[in-house]
Amino acid sequence: MSYSGHKFLIAVDCVIFGFDGAQLQLLLVKRDVEPEKGAWSLMGGFLKEGEDLDTAAARVLQSSTGLDNIYMDQLRVYGKNNRDSGGRVISSTFFALINSKKKKQQLSDQFEASWFAISELPKLIFDHTKMVSDARERLKEQAAIKPIGFNLLPKKFTLPQLQRLYEALFNNTFDKRNFSKRMLATGALYKQEEKDKSASKKGAYYYKFIPNPVIGDFKFL
Amino acid sequence: MSYSGHKFLIAVDCVIFGFDGAQLQLLLVKRDVEPEKGAWSLMGGFLKEGEDLDTAAARVLQSSTGLDNIYMDQLRVYGKNNRDSGGRVISSTFFALINSKKKKQQLSDQFEASWFAISELPKLIFDHTKMVSDARERLKEQAAIKPIGFNLLPKKFTLPQLQRLYEALFNNTFDKRNFSKRMLATGALYKQEEKDKSASKKGAYYYKFIPNPVIGDFKFL
DNA sequence: CCAAAAGTGTTCATGCTACACCCATGA
DNA sequence: TCATGGGTGTAGCATGAACACTTTTGG
Numbered sequence: 210m211s212y213s214g215h216k217f218l219i220a221v222d223c224v225i226f227g228f229d230g231a232q233l234q235l236l237l238v239k240r241d242v243e244p245e246k247g248a249w250s251l252m253g254g255f256l257k258e259g260e261d262l263d264t265a266a267a268r269v270l271q272s273s274t275g276l277d278n279i280y281m282d283q284l285r286v287y288g289k290n291n292r293d294s295g296g297r298v299i300s301s302t303f304f305a306l307i308n309s310k311k312k313k314q315q316l317s318d319q320f321e322a323s324w325f326a327i328s329e330l331p332k333l334i335f336d337h338t339k340m341v342s343d344a345r346e347r348l349k350e351q352a353a354i355k356p357i358g359f360n361l362l363p364k365k366f367t368l369p370q371l372q373r374l375y376e377a378l379f380n381n382t383f384d385k386r387n388f389s390k391r392m393l394a395t396g397a398l399y400k401q402e403e404k405d406k407s408a409s410k411k412g413a414y415y416y417k418f419i420p421n422p423v424i425g426d427f428k429f430l
Numbered sequence: 431m432s433y434s435g436h437k438f439l440i441a442v443d444c445v446i447f448g449f450d451g452a453q454l455q456l457l458l459v460k461r462d463v464e465p466e467k468g469a470w471s472l473m474g475g476f477l478k479e480g481e482d483l484d485t486a487a488a489r490v491l492q493s494s495t496g497l498d499n500i501y502m503d504q505l506r507v508y509g510k511n512n513r514d515s516g517g518r519v520i521s522s523t524f525f526a527l528i529n530s531k532k533k534k535q536q537l538s539d540q541f542e543a544s545w546f547a548i549s550e551l552p553k554l555i556f557d558h559t560k561m562v563s564d565a566r567e568r569l570k571e572q573a574a575i576k577p578i579g580f581n582l583l584p585k586k587f588t589l590p591q592l593q594r595l596y597e598a599l600f601n602n603t604f605d606k607r608n609f610s611k612r613m614l615a616t617g618a619l620y621k622q623e624e625k626d627k628s629a630s631k632k633g634a635y636y637y638k639f640i641p642n643p644v645i646g647d648f649k650f651l
Numbered sequence: 652c653c654a655a656a657a658g659t660g661t662t663c664a665t666g667c668t669a670c671a672c673c674c675a676t677g678a
Numbered sequence: 679t680c681a682t683g684g685g686t687g688t689a690g691c692a693t694g695a696a697c698a699c700t701t702t703t704g705g
Contacts, residue, residue: 211463211464211465211516211517212439212463212476212516212517212519214439214476214477214478215439215476215477215478215479216437216438216439216440217437217438217439217440217477218433218435218436218437218438219437219438219440219520242432242433243432244432255433255435255436256435256436256438256509256520257435257436258436258518259511259518260511261509261510261511262507262509262510262520263509283506283507285504285506285507286483286504286506286507286522288477288482288483288484288522289482289483290480290481290482295432295433296432296433297479297480298433299440299477299483299520299522301507301509301520349650352650353650367684368684368685369683369684375650379650381650383650384668384669384670385684385685385686386669386670386685386686386687387667387668387669389685389686390667390686391667394666404684406676406677408682408683408684409675409676409677409682409683409684410675410676410677410678410681410682410683410684411674411675411676411677411682411683411684411685412675412676412683412684413683413684413685414684414685429570429573429574429596429600429602429604588657589657589658590656590657605695605696605697606657606658606659607658607659607660607696607697608694608695608696610658610659611659611694612694625657627703627704629655629656629657630655630656630657630702630703630704631654631655631656631657631702631703631704631705632655632656632657632658632701632702632703632704633656633657633702633703634656634657634658635657635658652705653703653704653705654703654704654705655702655703655704656701656702656703657700657701657702658699658700658701658702659698659699659700659701660697660698660699661696661697662695662696662697663694663695663696663697664693664694664695664696665692665693665694665695666691666692666693666694667690667691667692667693668689668690668691668692669688669689669690669691670687670688670689671686671687672685672686672687673684673685673686674683674684674685674686675682675683675684675685676680676681676682676683677680677681677682678679678680678681678682
């Protein structure tokens with residue numbers, strides 16, 4: 210090591226949004242260390258020697274939830290000197306949106322993690338509430354540009370499902386004709402032959418995301 | 431301190447874009463430590479004990495350029511294990527866009543910092559080239575939403591100046607009638623009585639940014 | 652008086668919003 | 679057969695793009 214300087218603990222905190230087909234949710238864990246032991250918090254852990262940041266995020270998520278292979282985006286760093294009352298910690302945050310229905314039992318049983326409706330969050334430790342609202346803003350921004358959901362719905366999903374997700378996210382309702390036009394216009398979805406008959410008699414067509422859609426580059430004027 | 435874990439050096443690197451009225455530029459410094467001593471790099475420094483991250487960014491900028499009171503946005507964290515060949519360093523990056531004309535002499539003399547045209551950057555150390563291109567993307571995104579330039583042009587500026595900035599940023603040319611309509615439609619500018627006659631006989635009206643404009647919230651459908 | 656930059660309006664095309672009816676099926 | 683959710687088209691409106699001439703004034 211050729212540098213010198215003060216060194217810091219680096220936390221990796223994950224803001225995991227979930228969607229169960231109806232409601233937008235957030236995954237929280239009961240904190241098991243002092244200070245604030247027993248309070249609700251985002252799942253987090255410390256970066257280890259020799260570990261990449263994004264690897265650490267994946268590890269934290271995996272160890273609290275059993276979830277694997279979830280792509281997380283970086284949110285931002287929270288670096289105020291006094292943000293953690295237990296000592297100086299720089300927190301690097303990541304976020305993702307996943308399907309909260311699939312693994313429900315697994316979570317509650319194996320780990321002390323639970324889903325909360327986004328509108329009824331408990332008090333969180335430190336600046337975690339701010340992290341959540343920042344993450345939610347980012348999610349909305351992303352959703353407005355391209356269809357989100359690569360990790361959040363089953364591999365295949367129906368337009369009504371996708372619409373419910375958007376409505377939960379934006380806390381709003383949309384006209385289904387316009388919604389469908391807009392989603393299909395992105396060119397990022399393709400229709401399957403198969404239908405999902407679990408929610409209606411008629412059945413709704415499944416769609417899949419096109420792996421790497423060419424989204425029209427945003428431009429100015 | 432109630433936590434235990436491995437600790438890391440945290441670098442704060444600043445991506446400073448400049449605009450001189452014609453060209454988009456980037457501020458670089460000659461690195462004065464090994465490894466890669468003498469190579470061009472973003473200006474950076476290490477986070478100090480007890481220092482806020484954004485305070486550190488401001489300090490780094492101030493000490494390399496004499497520039498003070500520049501608002502910088504956070505870009506992202508670069509945390510790959512092997513990103514810095516001198517040892518494990520997590521880099522937290524910030525970016526800003528400033529007026530590069532005003533302080534030209536000051537820079538080159540007092541500090542080993544110089545402006546480079548964005549299209550003719552030298553090879554940079556480590557992952558700094560990636561940082562620059564990420565920052566440029568973010569700047570474009572921001573510029574597409576609201577008029578940028580709070581720190582980059584003089585407090586007052588003319589529409590033609592603002593347009594040259596956008597043209598440099600997007601590497602494109604725009605119709606001045608549409609440009610002016612669009613900028614004024616944001617409601618973030620207000621016109622001064624005074625004109626700038628330095629660039630033409632007729633003179634162009636000065637504008638100022640409205641401190642905290644209410645930008646229409648983006649919405650989906 | 653003329654060169655050089657600044658300012659300004661209209662038309663057209665495109666995309667977004669609002670809105671209502673028929674379809675398919677399991678119970 | 680009917681209740682439930684799924685699917686589809688159009689007309690009006692707003693926003694963005696293209697485009698050219700007049701104004702001002704220092705030299």
